[in-house]
Structures are given as structure tokens and as C-alpha cells.
Amino acid sequence: MRWQDIDQQPCSLARSLAIIGDNWTLLVLRDCFLGVRRFDDFQQRLGVTRHVLSDRLRKLADGGVLEKVAYQERPLRHEYRLTPMGRDLYPVIAHLAQWGDKYLAGDAGPPLVRVHRQCGEPLEAKLQCGHCGDSVEPKDIRLEENPHWAGQLLPTQAG
Amino acid sequence: MRWQDIDQQPCSLARSLAIIGDNWTLLVLRDCFLGVRRFDDFQQRLGVTRHVLSDRLRKLADGGVLEKVAYQERPLRHEYRLTPMGRDLYPVIAHLAQWGDKYLAGDAGPPLVRVHRQCGEPLEAKLQCGHCGDSVEPKDIRLEENPHWAGQLLPTQAG
DNA sequence: AACAGTTAGTTCCAATTAGGAACTGATAGT
DNA sequence: ACTATCAGTTCCTAATTGGAACTAACTGTT
Numbered sequence: 001m002r003w004q005d006i007d008q009q010p011c012s013l014a015r016s017l018a019i020i021g022d023n024w025t026l027l028v029l030r031d032c033f034l035g036v037r038r039f040d041d042f043q044q045r046l047g048v049t050r051h052v053l054s055d056r057l058r059k060l061a062d063g064g065v066l067e068k069v070a071y072q073e074r075p076l077r078h079e080y081r082l083t084p085m086g087r088d089l090y091p092v093i094a095h096l097a098q099w100g101d102k103y104l105a106g107d108a109g110p111p112l113v114r115v116h117r118q119c120g121e122p123l124e125a126k127l128q129c130g131h132c133g134d135s136v137e138p139k140d141i142r143l144e145e146n147p148h149w150a151g152q153l154l155p156t157q158a159g
Numbered sequence: 160m161r162w163q164d165i166d167q168q169p170c171s172l173a174r175s176l177a178i179i180g181d182n183w184t185l186l187v188l189r190d191c192f193l194g195v196r197r198f199d200d201f202q203q204r205l206g207v208t209r210h211v212l213s214d215r216l217r218k219l220a221d222g223g224v225l226e227k228v229a230y231q232e233r234p235l236r237h238e239y240r241l242t243p244m245g246r247d248l249y250p251v252i253a254h255l256a257q258w259g260d261k262y263l264a265g266d267a268g269p270p271l272v273r274v275h276r277q278c279g280e281p282l283e284a285k286l287q288c289g290h291c292g293d294s295v296e297p298k299d300i301r302l303e304e305n306p307h308w309a310g311q312l313l314p315t316q317a318g
Numbered sequence: 319a320a321c322a323g324t325t326a327g328t329t330c331c332a333a334t335t336a337g338g339a340a341c342t343g344a345t346a347g348t
Numbered sequence: 349a350c351t352a353t354c355a356g357t358t359c360c361t362a363a364t365t366g367g368a369a370c371t372a373a374c375t376g377t378t
Contacts, residue, residue, distance in 0.1 A: 001206030002334095002366070003182045010270045012259025013189050013252060019263075023162045023336085026180060030172050033297055036314050039355050045314065047160030049337050054356060064262070075344040077355065085262055090297045091286035092258065093172060095250040100171025103223070103244055104178075108307040111169045115301045119291035123300060127250035129275045130283030133292075138192055138249045141282060142274045148267040155195050155204065161337070161363095182365090198326050208366050213327060234373040236326065 010149050019063035020089065024048050025056050030093060032066065032086065037079040065089070094125045169308050178222035179248065183207050184215050189252060191225065191245065196238040224248070253284045 007018030020026060027046055036042055043053050057080055060066040065086040068078040094114065101110035114123040127136045134140075145153055166177030179185060186205055195201055202212050216239055219225040224245040227237040253273065260269035273282040286295045293299075304312055 006186070007263075010265070010267075011189070011256075012263060012269055012271070013256045014186060014259075015263040016255045016259035017185055021182065021185060023180065023182070026176055027165070027173060030170070031314070034302075034314055040353085041314065043355095049339095050356070051358085052336065055335095074346095075354080077344095077353095087297055088258055088261070091254040091284070092251055094286055094295075094300075095254065096175045097172045099247055099251065100173075100175035102247070104166075104171060104174040106169070108169075109305055110171055111305050111308050111312055112171070113303040113305070115303055116288045116290065116293075116295060117299050117301050118293055119288060121288070121290040123295060124289030125250070125286055125295070126289045127253055127284055128287045129278060129280070130285045131275065131280040132278035134275075134277055136253075136275060136282060136284070138246060140276050141253075142276050143193075144272040144274055146268055146270050146272070149270050153270055155190070155193055155200065199324085202326095208368095209327070210329085211365065214364095233375095234325080236324095236373095 011153070019059065019065060022056060022059070024052060025060065026093065026096070028053070028056050028060065029065070029082075029086070029089060030097075032080065032082050033090065033093060037081060039080075042080075060086075091125070094123065095127075098123075098125050170312065178218065178224060181215060181218070183211060184219065185252065185255070187212070187215055187219065188224070188241075188245070188248060189256075191239070191241050192249065192252060196240060198239075201239075219245075250284070253282065254286075257282075257284050 004018075006014045006021075009015070020029065024046065027048075028042060031042055031045055036045060039050075039053065039057070042048075042057075043050055046053070048056075057066065061068050061080065064083060066080040067083050069081055071077060071079045097112075097114070105111075115121070116123045128134065129136050143154060145151070163177075165173045165180075168174070179188065183205065186207075187201060190201055190204055195204060198209075198212065198216070201207075201216075202209055205212070207215075216225065220227050220239065223242060225239040226242050228240055230236060230238045256271075256273070264270075274280070275282045287293065288295050302313060304310070
């Protein structure tokens, strides 16, 4: 199976990765959350080649994560802004950054601290159940298959 | 800049992506959380080519996300298990899957429902501040630079 | 003893993608 | 007329991927 065909799988993670799972794409989104909007700014901050950046921005716009907004006419130029769909990716980025802070920071410590404005403390992101409010770990989750794909998604218990 | 050199950037997200940001890697981890442990099982479920799978498993093991455990001698064979570091990626996967459920599900609806065992309700993952317990959105976060990289990480306010 | 089966990879080759640098086009400022 | 801005595109080489076959070290079966 080709990587570019994973959007056709009946798996929400696979479909998500079809839009944001390419190399560089999550770094583009990191910069979007930092307020970067223009092609050359992305290119200089990331150091990615221009045609890879062009491809990633097009995929993000086609996927609905970013929208292309004209910021001037003559010559017509566009910038890229997060849509609500894109903003919904913030928890993914926050958890990934926190994971890097925890396991991969060098001697100087984490490069950025994310302070929660409301309480003034560094954010300690946790996965919590929106219904009961408890912290959630992998073992707390039971998976239920949609009957439409019954038996096709989960591995057979063999070990 | 080459993609394989992003682990040298002083950005926790970039360093995280150096380990888990390649194509296929998060799908390998999805299967790990479903209990898949063996090479051929990953290969058949994912449809990825064997040498890409081999490469990704090696990177995950080198990065500390998976550990290679011998499950038999004669002939010596290993399986791959999540480490605590790997298990800490669960929030990332849960949020990505939920995002796909919300925006990318087809007519049949999301393929899997993640039920929180403790409360019996479908998990609605939310990003919450571990300190005050409030839900957190991008605008609620203020970034503080580590003085060691002062002025080098955040974009200059220009737009 | 000969043969098929299991299983974690490796090897080979063609096709695709990435990296690097230069170039384009429309326009503004000097 | 010349330089700068800025979002791309084009060109070429190098690296990676996809697909299929192959290897090695056994076990179980005829």
C-alpha cells in the first residue's frame, strides 16, 4: 500500500495522518500556532525546501486545516490561516511538545514553557475524559467496533 | 535542511517528530496500542513494505519508544513492546483519532468508539490544565522562552 | 531424510519524493 | 533603470519508497 492512499482506510488516525502526517507538516502547523502566516516566513523558519513547503501548504488548505486568504491585491498575494478545524489540532501539538519536553530536552531544559494564562502555571497537559473529568490512560479505554467494519479493525487475540 | 536533521533543533516538537514523525510511524504505534507486537503482524495489518517497517521499528527502538524483547530462542526472535515513554504518547494518538472522527468520518460514522471503562461513556478527550483543571485553548497559552535561546524561537511580531 | 511452514528481516530494482539552487512574474520603492 | 518583495515554479541530483523475491534458522510433517 502506498502512503498516499491511507486516506481510504476506515481508521480515523490514518485519515488524520493523510492530511497532517507527512514530514514537515506538523512543523508548519507549529508555526501557524505561533502566528506565522506567509510563505517566505515559513520557509525561512523551517529551512524546508520551497517546493515541499508549497506542497504541504496546498494539502493543508485542500484538507480544510488552513485557509488561503488574500492580504493584498496588485500583486495578488495570499497568506495561510488556521481554520477552526486546524485550531482543533492544538491538543495534538501541545501533547507532542510536552512529550518532547519530558524525554528529549537537552541540558538547557525545554526551549519553551507554555503558561496557562488563567491560572498562571505552566500547562501540564493531561488526557482527561470530558464526561467524568478523570485522567485517562491506555488501559482505561475499551474499544467498540462500528458494526459496519465488524472484525476488520482490531487484531485477533493471539498473544 | 534535511528532515533527518530536525532532531538537532531546540524545539521539543521537532525533536518528538524526529522519532515519531515519519510516514507510517504513528500507524505502527496505533497498532502497538491495539496489542500488535510482531513484525509480520504489523506488516500485514499496515500493508507497509517490509524494509520501511524494519526502519521504523529500529528508529522507535533506538528512540526508546519501543523495546525489543526476545520471545523465543532457537531461532532467536524478538517482538516490540511499548515502553513507558511510548505509552506516554497515548494522548497524542487519542486526540488525533478523535480529530479524524470529528472531521473525516464517512457515512458509516467513526470506525471505533473509545469507551472510558470507569464511567462507561465514550471518551471526549479534552486538553485540560493539570494545575487548575480548566479546558485549554490556543489563546489561553502564553509562551515563555528559555533564556538560553532568547529571541531565536518565536517569530518577530510583524503581522 | 525430504519437504513445507514460520518469521524477522535483507536485497534488488524501478518509481517517487526530497534537497538545493536558480528562476519567474507582478509590483513597489529609489 | 535598478533593486527589493514575495509566492511560488523549474531543473537537476540524491535519497527514499513500493513491490517482490530471497535468506537464515529453525519446527513440524510426511
